[in-house]
Amino acid sequence: MANDTIKIGNVEILHLSDGMLEFDLCNFFPTIPGESWRDYESHLTAEHKVRFNLGSYLIRSAGRTILVDTGLGPRPADTPDVPWGELLRDFTAKGVRPEEVDMVVMTHLHRDHVGWNLTADGARWKPTFPNARYWCSRTDWDACHRPDVQPQRFPNAPTCVWPLADLGLVDFMDGEHALTRDLTAVPTPGHTPGHMSILVTSQGQRALVLGDAAHSPVQLQEPDWVSRADMDPDLTRQTRRALLDRLEREHIVVAAGHFEAPGFGRIVRLEGRRYWRGL
Ligand SMILES: [Zn+2]
Numbered sequence: 001m002a003n004d005t006i007k008i009g010n011v012e013i014l015h016l017s018d019g020m021l022e023f024d025l026c027n028f029f030p031t032i033p034g035e036s037w038r039d040y041e042s043h044l045t046a047e048h049k050v051r052f053n054l055g056s057y058l059i060r061s062a063g064r065t066i067l068v069d070t071g072l073g074p075r076p077a078d079t080p081d082v083p084w085g086e087l088l089r090d091f092t093a094k095g096v097r098p099e100e101v102d103m104v105v106m107t108h109l110h111r112d113h114v115g116w117n118l119t120a121d122g123a124r125w126k127p128t129f130p131n132a133r134y135w136c137s138r139t140d141w142d143a144c145h146r147p148d149v150q151p152q153r154f155p156n157a158p159t160c161v162w163p164l165a166d167l168g169l170v171d172f173m174d175g176e177h178a179l180t181r182d183l184t185a186v187p188t189p190g191h192t193p194g195h196m197s198i199l200v201t202s203q204g205q206r207a208l209v210l211g212d213a214a215h216s217p218v219q220l221q222e223p224d225w226v227s228r229a230d231m232d233p234d235l236t237r238q239t240r241r242a243l244l245d246r247l248e249r250e251h252i253v254v255a256a257g258h259f260e261a262p263g264f265g266r267i268v269r270l271e272g273r274r275y276w277r278g279l
Contacts, residue, residue: 004094004262006253006279009202011061011182013209013255014094015262018054018071019084021112025050028215028227040218050216054084054112055257057209058096059200061182066103067129068198068209069257073115073160087116088128101129105179106136107211107257108192109144110229111156118160125163134164135179137187138172139194153192153231188213188243190236191229197243199252207253213243215258217276220244220267248274 004015025037028050037044045051059066075085091098106113117134118125127134144154144161154161164170173196177185185196191212198209212229219225223240230236247254248267256263264279 003264003279006207006255006264008200008207008253009182009205011059011200011202011207013200013207013264014058014060014096015255015264016056016058016067016087016090016094016096017261018056018073018087018090018112018115019082020051020053021072021084022047022049022051024048028229029225030228032225036222040221043216043218052215052258053261053263054087055255055259055261055263056087057255057257058101059183059198059209061180061200061202064102064180065100066105066179066183067101067132068105069107069113069211070104070116070128072112073156074119098129099131101132103179104129104132104134105183105185105196105198106134106140107197107209108195109136109140109154109157109161110192110212111154111160113211114160115156118163125159125167127164127167127169132169133171134169135171135173135185136161137185137194137196138174139189140192141170141172141194143193149231188239190232190234190239192231195239205253206250207255208247209255210243210257212258213240214256217259220274220276244274253279 006013054071057068071087072084116128119128144157173185182202184199188195188197197211200207224237226233226236265276268277
């Protein structure tokens, strides 16, 4: 198994996982005809489904500990056998305590990126990461409060995101935003209106925590394939194309939370086509 930790200059990036999700192709990529997948069978499960890791990244930089994304959250009591809900167990397995986290950064506010933000404490909510402040884009914050989009697009926001304001724990990112000396949030809109990717820069080396700017390595070759989760298809395509160009051109290491774990790799070009090369 590939290594769960990489170093970018002085910065350490540790992969953590909340488990996985699987979807039928026609469900997740409803506009892509089945036969278009013929060249990409190797990216599918034996049952012809897409499987997504629910990856988070713990970044240690200049004395700070930053958790990017918090998975889908605790397993519901009525469906105890789902293959997710593993994040805190993975913390323990990798020797990290939730108390160590001093910033939680959400690439966006979809349900599989905010699930462990808060823990039920009787009728109230308490932060799962008790020493952290929580950062999200103001544009996504506004979107997840819009009655016309919230129920479908941000279904767990009322329990996993909204209470952060009452607890006084939320900080907003407006446009490109310096989080620490080494970390900058970069707007990559389309998947959600305020979607952010996190650029790590240290000692001349760089990595990008991608968020959901791509869900599958197939989209390196088919950047126009949008999923039902991409809220603005045209902007998603535009953002993804520009981002892939930059990642390839500048040889930036990528941390892709939904690619096969741990999701570290680079975009390389072979005979004119782009490929994912895991580290
Ligand atoms: Zn996602």
